[in-house]
Amino acid sequence: MTKDWKTRTKLVHEGTRRSQYGEMAEAIFLTQGFVYPDAESAEARFIKAGEDEFIYARYGNPTTRMFEERIAALEGTEDAFATASGMAAVSGALTSMLRAGDHVVSSRALFGSCLYILEEVLTRYGVKVTFVDGADLDQWRAAVVPGTKAVFFESMSNPTLELIDITAVSEIAHAAGALVICDNVFATPVFSRAVEQGADVIVYSTTKHIDGQGRALGGVVCASREFIRKTLEPYMKHTGGSMSPFTAWMHLNGMATLDLRCRAMADAAKEIASALEGHEKLSRVIYPGLPSHRQHALAMAQMGSGGTLLAFDLKGGKEAAFRFMNALEIVKISNNLGDAKSIATHPATTTHQRLPQDQKDALGITPGLIRLSVGLEDAGDLTADLMQALSVA
Numbered sequence: 270m271t272k273d274w275k276t277r278t279k280l281v282h283e284g285t286r287r288s289q290y291g292e293m294a295e296a297i298f299l300t301q302g303f304v305y306p307d308a309e310s311a312e313a314r315f316i317k318a319g320e321d322e323f324i325y326a327r328y329g330n331p332t333t334r335m336f337e338e339r340i341a342a343l344e345g346t347e348d349a350f351a352t353a354s355g356m357a358a359v360s361g362a363l364t365s366m367l368r369a370g371d372h373v374v375s376s377r378a379l380f381g382s383c384l385y386i387l388e389e390v391l392t393r394y395g396v397k398v399t400f401v402d403g404a405d406l407d408q409w410r411a412a413v414v415p416g417t418k419a420v421f422f423e424s425m426s427n428p429t430l431e432l433i434d435i436t437a438v439s440e441i442a443h444a445a446g447a448l449v450i451c452d453n454v455f456a457t458p459v460f461s462r463a464v465e466q467g468a469d470v471i472v473y474s475t476t477k478h479i480d481g482q483g484r485a486l487g488g489v490v491c492a493s494r495e496f497i498r499k500t501l502e503p504y505m506k507h508t509g510g511s512m513s514p515f516t517a518w519m520h521l522n523g524m525a526t527l528d529l530r531c532r533a534m535a536d537a538a539k540e541i542a543s544a545l546e547g548h549e550k551l552s553r554v555i556y557p558g559l560p561s562h563r564q565h566a567l568a569m570a571q572m573g574s575g576g577t578l579l580a581f582d583l584k585g586g587k588e589a590a591f592r593f594m595n596a597l598e599i600v601k602i603s604n605n606l607g608d609a610k611s612i613a614t615h616p617a618t619t620t621h622q623r624l625p626q627d628q629k630d631a632l633g634i635t636p637g638l639i640r641l642s643v644g645l646e647d648a649g650d651l652t653a654d655l656m657q658a659l660s661v662a
């Protein structure tokens with residue numbers, strides 16, 4: 270399709286396939302298999318399936334294919350492969366390209382399940398993994414050596430919203446011949462410019478902003494056609510982590526509003542962060558869109574936005590944080606993010622509960638820290654809810 274379409278046009282139309290009925294809305298092909306007109310066609314399709322030919326939904330499905338083409342066009346990669354969850358995308362991207370003896374360098378501040386893949390799974394199969402402090406470019410320079418196969422990082426870390434400089438890390442990686450794999454969930458595909466900044470493989474948990482309404486679990490890997498079809502697809506189709514056509518169909522519907530949603534959430538996040546900054550009960554407010562954020566300039570250069578999440582630290586520690594959460598009336602207590610509903614999370618006792626204390630300290634996960642995923646409610650209502658909850662904290 271037309272490649273010079275702008276984001277919003279792509280989000281509505283890119284990748285749409287219409288059946289002979291000419292349906293307006295994207296059709297859901299809730300089928301696992303496909304019927305061949307004759308035995309010769311079946312044989313031919315197994316030798317090489319054409320553009321509009323499918324074999325089995327684990328390999329590909331017309332509805333899933335629409336979603337893959339739409340997100341690839343949005344991200345600016347040649348191709349994409351949709352997976353059953355964000356973790357199927359992360360583990361697939363890494364495992365499909367690595368073998369025993371390979372070396373990977375990863376930032377240490379990772380989503381718990383990503384850390385498990387790198388620390389437990391890959392090492393079990395003889396892959397060597399070196400962890401670095403992702404914001405410290407000298408550590409990347411020291412750890413990436415000629416022959417390093419891949420670098421992995423989350424472009425904005427959870428929950429303390431620290432950015433990794435994609436351009437700088439990609440330069441270091443490419444000089445050594447390593448592939449750059451970027452988990453870009455917190456940046457969202459709307460604010461992502463990861464391809465032009467040098468990332469080779471971009472991974473999303475579509476469970477987050479892309480679904481955006483807390484209904485579906487999904488993931489996607491965006492990369493060159495070579496990586497997707499030669500490296501990832503054979504691995505995914507034989508190990509079984511493909512996306513359900515039903516999920517792809519929900520994502521296709523949701524994507525029409527993805528740009529509007531992410532921008533509205535980011536605008537509200539900035540408004541809320543500004544209102545909270547300097548509050549007497551808070552020791553710090555972390556939002557990359559505020560000039561006070563240590564990496565504000567990098568956030569603006571990399572994403573053109575501070576994103577849809579913020580974090581803040583209550584001076585009264587865990588007790589104050591719990592009183593605050595329990596007093597919230599609009600904001601929900603949960604651990605998802607990127608949802609239409611605003612969500613407060615207490616990382617120290619939930620998502621990051623199992624981290625040893627020294628690692629919590631190193632990552633800045635203090636007892637008073639709250640992560641807020643800003644939703645689509647009125648920003649004034651949200652600010653008022655947070656303020657009244659702070660007053661009783």
Ligand SMILES: *Cc1c(COP(=O)(O)O)cnc(C)c1O
Nearest residue numbers: 354355356380423454474476487
């Ligand atoms: C949620 C998340 C994942 C995992 O995605 P699932 O869809 O829950 O499997 C991976 N990385 C990051 C940064 C996430 O936020």
